[in-house]
Amino acid sequence: MADAEAVLELADVHKSYGTGTALEIEILHGIDLQLQRGEFAALIGPSGSGKSTLLNLIGLLDRPTGGHLAIDGQATTKLDDGALTRLRGRRIGFVFQHHLLIPAFTALENVMMPMLVDRGRPDAEMRERAATLLEQVGLGERMDNPASQLSGGQQQRVAIARALVMQPALVLADEPTGNLDTHSADDVFALMRAINVARQTTFLIVTHDQRLAARCDRRIELVDGRIVADVKTA
Amino acid sequence: MHPWLPFEWIAATRFLREGRMQSLLIIVGVGVGVSVIVFMSALLSGLQSNLVKRTLSSQAHIVLLPPEEVARPQTEDAGNGLGPLIQKQAQRLRSIDQWQKLRARLSTLPEIAAVSPVASGPAFAVRGDANKSVTVLGIEPENYIRVVALDEKMVAGSLRLNAGEALIGIELAKDVGAGVGDKLRLNSSNGATDTLIITGLFDLGNKGVNARNVYVSLRSAQTLLDLVGGISSIDIGLVDIYGAEKLAQRLAAETGLQADSWIKTNAQFFTALTSQRVSSNVIRFFVGLSVAFGIASVLVVSVVQRAKEIGILRAMGATRGQLLRTFLLQGGIVGLCGSLIGSALAALFLALWQTLARNADGTPLFVISVEPGLVFIAAAGATLVGTLAAFIPARRAAGLDPVVAIRG
Numbered sequence: 001m002a003d004a005e006a007v008l009e010l011a012d013v014h015k016s017y018g019t020g021t022a023l024e025i026e027i028l029h030g031i032d033l034q035l036q037r038g039e040f041a042a043l044i045g046p047s048g049s050g051k052s053t054l055l056n057l058i059g060l061l062d063r064p065t066g067g068h069l070a071i072d073g074q075a076t077t078k079l080d081d082g083a084l085t086r087l088r089g090r091r092i093g094f095v096f097q098h099h100l101l102i103p104a105f106t107a108l109e110n111v112m113m114p115m116l117v118d119r120g121r122p123d124a125e126m127r128e129r130a131a132t133l134l135e136q137v138g139l140g141e142r143m144d145n146p147a148s149q150l151s152g153g154q155q156q157r158v159a160i161a162r163a164l165v166m167q168p169a170l171v172l173a174d175e176p177t178g179n180l181d182t183h184s185a186d187d188v189f190a191l192m193r194a195i196n197v198a199r200q201t202t203f204l205i206v207t208h209d210q211r212l213a214a215r216c217d218r219r220i221e222l223v224d225g226r227i228v229a230d231v232k233t234a
Numbered sequence: 235m236h237p238w239l240p241f242e243w244i245a246a247t248r249f250l251r252e253g254r255m256q257s258l259l260i261i262v263g264v265g266v267g268v269s270v271i272v273f274m275s276a277l278l279s280g281l282q283s284n285l286v287k288r289t290l291s292s293q294a295h296i297v298l299l300p301p302e303e304v305a306r307p308q309t310e311d312a313g314n315g316l317g318p319l320i321q322k323q324a325q326r327l328r329s330i331d332q333w334q335k336l337r338a339r340l341s342t343l344p345e346i347a348a349v350s351p352v353a354s355g356p357a358f359a360v361r362g363d364a365n366k367s368v369t370v371l372g373i374e375p376e377n378y379i380r381v382v383a384l385d386e387k388m389v390a391g392s393l394r395l396n397a398g399e400a401l402i403g404i405e406l407a408k409d410v411g412a413g414v415g416d417k418l419r420l421n422s423s424n425g426a427t428d429t430l431i432i433t434g435l436f437d438l439g440n441k442g443v444n445a446r447n448v449y450v451s452l453r454s455a456q457t458l459l460d461l462v463g464g465i466s467s468i469d470i471g472l473v474d475i476y477g478a479e480k481l482a483q484r485l486a487a488e489t490g491l492q493a494d495s496w497i498k499t500n501a502q503f504f505t506a507l508t509s510q511r512v513s514s515n516v517i518r519f520f521v522g523l524s525v526a527f528g529i530a531s532v533l534v535v536s537v538v539q540r541a542k543e544i545g546i547l548r549a550m551g552a553t554r555g556q557l558l559r560t561f562l563l564q565g566g567i568v569g570l571c572g573s574l575i576g577s578a579l580a581a582l583f584l585a586l587w588q589t590l591a592r593n594a595d596g597t598p599l600f601v602i603s604v605e606p607g608l609v610f611i612a613a614a615g616a617t618l619v620g621t622l623a624a625f626i627p628a629r630r631a632a633g634l635d636p637v638v639a640i641r642g
Binding site: 052059062081082088089090094096100102103104105113114116117121162166 | 240
């Protein structure tokens with residue numbers, strides 16, 4: 001199992017809700033999954049199959065009820081909340097369906113935010129790094145716009161820049177194009193792909209969009225809390 | 235984004251600025267509350283210090299007197315229920331025993347600011363056909379003015395009391411038709427008599443006192459009242475006037491003398507002061523409480539509104555502590571800004587009040603002002619109240635489950 005290049009490692013991961021009550025429901029029944037550095041994978045499956053639950057576990061937003069979960073080689077099951085938060089902030093980037101920028105801040109400041117919460121105070125280097133990333137996602141002109149005044153596609157590009165600013169090992173994208181028109185969706189997808197190729201950042205993309213999934217290197221299909229297919233196409 | 239500010243400050247100020255209307259309304263609300271507190275405090279302390287000053291202008295904080303003389307029964311109560319009928323002893327004018335030693339010891343107590351021996355007794359002031367009953371007070375002027383600020387009350391002549399000199403009040407001066415430089419004869423009840431030159435007139439702000447008190451040197455009074463070498467009371471000035479009653483009881487117990495504090499001799503006045511203070515404290519407390527509830531409720535709403543943003547911040551690596559502090563700070567900032575507005579409002583109210591509330595002759599009732607110290611206390615207090623009020627919402631923000639917050 002111990003692969004030096006394994007960015008994500010899940011072994012027999014279970015997740016239940018309502019543990020210890022009569023209403024206990026197990027959502028995930030023993031997930032085994034590994035993602036290597038530089039992989040570009042799609043997680044697909046019908047609604048209610050446990051995709052979001054699995055993504056929350058991998059993103060360290062929630063804890064599994066059983067099994068082993070390691071990010072970047074570090075086992076997470078025994079970490080406390082503070083250590084999980086730090087690990088999440090430094091090693092994982094998030095891109096959500098609903099963009100979720102913080103409207104009180106500009107595009108640039110939103111991109112700086114993960115560095116700011118990690119280091120406590122802003123500095124010139126943060127600003128530079130965030131500006132460079134915004135230029136790379138094609139928003140160099142709109143850096144100082146309030147986040148609320150950007151279009152959907154622009155917001156999602158800001159969110160991608162924000163997800164990358166800490167140089168994470170893994171970017172988790174939950175329906176990143178779900179709220180965009182076809183043209184913007186292709187743009188955003190192409191951007192993620194380009195970053196994946198250029199930086200060898202691992203991506204795990206949850207999507208309903210078969211067309212999008214087909215363009216990923218690997219397709220993991222989840223049905224009723226079990227992985228039923230795991231196909232590498234590249 | 236200022237480079238020297240930590241994340242919590244940046245986020246707190248941005249959140250407040252973004253929720254413009256909400257923030258403005260609550261800050262003004264806090265300001266109104268603080269202005270009431272500051273205005274009341276300034277008004278009350280002005281009023282009280284004025285009243286106390288007027289009351290204490292002509293009396294000592296504590297007066298030590300010889301113990302009351304009691305008649306001792308010659309026969310004991312034999313248990314037959316027939317106690318002797320004792321007539322109450324008439325009180326003579328007597329000296330305090332060993333008063334020089336007592337005075338030296340009193341002077342060493344840290345609570346005591348000034349000690350002044352006084353020999354006082356009744357006499358008649360005679361000038362021409364006028365004959366007025368007066369109280370002769372023999373004093374050492376240099377000590378006495380530290381207990382009763384007689385030097386500030388002089389309206390004519392000067393405060394000088396050599397042998398054969400006297401200070402009288404403006405009422406007495408009118409009654410006997412005398413002025414500075416005139417002579418006045420004093421006849422005491424035991425037949426002694428003395429003719430004095432009036433060196434000054436005083437106005438202690440009390441008509442009775444101005445008509446009755448005649449200040450002479452201690453030695454003149456001792457001769458006149460047949461108290462040679464003795465004194466009838468020791469007047470004491472204190473550092474903390476509100477500690478008078480406590481100290482008076484202690485002194486009475488230690489010396490065996492009768493000790494009357496100004497609090498006891500002006501019991502009703504003091505009760506009025508105290509109840510005024512208590513009622514204003516109650517009002518201040520409840521105003522403070524409603525300010526706190528206002529801040530808390532606005533921040534609770536803000537946490538609900540920002541649930542998603544809080545969730546995303548948590549996902550990006552913001553710790554519970556960072557979010558807790560961000561919301562505590564918002565409470566503190568609201569309190570601080572509100573207190574500054576409130577102090578300004580209070581200063582405005584006071585200025586208005588002083589132009590409206592005037593004596594019949596158009597002079598202000600008394601001087602009140604917003605002291606810098608009061609503004610500082612209000613600012614510190616409001617900041618603290620705001621921070622405490624933010625505690626519940628801040629804990630909610632810190633405790634939000636990011637999974638639920640982001641999805642919600």
